[in-house]
Amino acid sequence: MRKILLLLSLTALFACKKGMEQYRNARPVSEVSVSTYDFLRQQGALYDTLLRLIDAVHLTDTLKNQQVTFFVPQDVSIETAMKNLNFARERLGEPGNWTLDSVPLAVWDSLLRRYIVRGIVDADSLRYADGSDLISLYGHEMNGKTSSTNASGAVGGGTQLLVYSDKNDSRFTKDWSTALTQNVDIHSKNGLMHILESQHVFGFTSFVGKAYPRSLEPIQGPYLGYPIEIPGILNAADYDEGPKEIAYHYKNPDGGKAYRNDDPGTENCSEGDNLISPGGRYNIGWISDGDWVRYTVDIKDTGKYKLELRIAGNGGGIVYLLIDDIPVSDEIAVPNTGGWQNWQSVFGTADLPEGKHLMKVVFKKANLNLHRIIFTKL
Structure with missing residues (x-):
């Protein structure tokens, strides 16, 4: 009888461990029956600004009918970028009153396309030590890589996320600008979405310089900071x-x-x-x-x-x-x-x-x- 009880206990223990591993490595995959564009439209006010810009630069059809993967920046990311832009203007003695319409459409077009990759790029396709190099619309080099958070003391046992990086035309990772995802692998009717976290600043490190080139000029003024x-x-x-x-x-x-x-x-x-x-x-x-x-x-x-x-x-x-x-x-x-x-x-x-x-x-x-x-x- 003791042998039978011990065998049952061991069997239950291994079954429990197996279940834990399956749960730990599980990755929910969402699927919606509408296009990427229409899904974002359904989310209320979360993406109003983003969709307004998408319409303005004629990317609507791309997100409705073409097979693409969209690393989606949230509206708050765009708001933060605009605050940074106006701060740069004020620092150089100009009014910090620019709105979305003050920024040339070519800037919005160029940077929005850095978040869109042709084809389906899901999390499983990015499971490499150095990630995978990706080419965005307009041919800009990006990089995608899977990563896992820690949970309850288990290293790598937490939520899976993606690291999406603008390579800034450099092969050295120290020069890259990165963004983390909040949700991954949301399948739409025509493609795939990865939602970037709200802390991401739209345009990575390129927005202010492209929208306001004067900010890239060397600092000029009194060396001590005052006349x-x-x-x-x-x-x-x-x-x-x-x-x-x-x-x-x-x-x-x-x-x-x-x-x-x-x-x-x-x-x-x-x-x-x-x-x-x-x-x-x-x-x-x-x-x-x-x-x-x-x-x-x-x-x-x-x-x-x-x-x-x-x-x-x-x-x-x-x-x-x-x-x-x-x-x-x-x-x-x-x-x-x-x-x-x-x-x-x-x-x-x-x-x-x-x-x-x-x-x-x-x-x-x-x-x-x-x-x-x-x-x-x-």
Whole structure:
């Protein structure tokens, strides 16, 4: 009798384990009797914005009659993308009031097609270590891969999901932008749907740049994040952030990089301090004839100012100032100080207008280092 009971117990145990494994690996597959487009239409307000855009770019027939797999972004994903777009506009000083209609249809068309793949791409077809490379409409490279969440301490025992990635024209996964699914393998009359989770931002990382190309331009503006106040001290190493010919014109890109990594050379200054800003510890050098650096300044009062330039070098230099590309100072001659870190003051004057302006320090003749300029109202 004991043997029979033990055998029955073992049989029940293995049957229970088998049932658990079947349940753990089960993946519900939904099927609807309408087209992909009509299914989304039936979901109430969840996809109103998405469908409006689909209609606008003439993808309606594709989602009604063609066999495609649609990785479906939710309306909240589009709303988040629009918020990011308007934030970028405000950051660059433009009104953050763009609506869906402000974005060119070509942008919506291009990015919506990244979510659509021809044919049936179900979860089972993506069960590879590196996933499967997919080609979206318009031939953009994507990648799909299955993944599983953890549940009740069981690694990989939770819900199955897909990772859908925009490869961003790179074979390196570190460059990819990814989205996770909320529901997978919903079969429609003409295709298949995978619903992306609400945290996904529409367009992956491409939407803002395509809709508002100015956001891709290098950051321009004051290096410290705020204009340099005049009267006051302008540290030469705190020239504006921005690309060559915007923030600076420098012929020699091979100078020191003690403080900044762009072309104007920076080095530790023997008389440096950081009382005004970290840039006070450094000077600029490796200057060639005709070079200039730009500063965003906030001039408190219109009038004449005394300029005290702290310079070092072998002599023969000539420096002057521009405000908004208009000369405002006399040409200041720079003598030989006896060494590249032997600092002396040279003086000049400038007529400056009140308000925020772009100031350029122009080196008509070089052969000098510049640490700072001290502005005093006369």
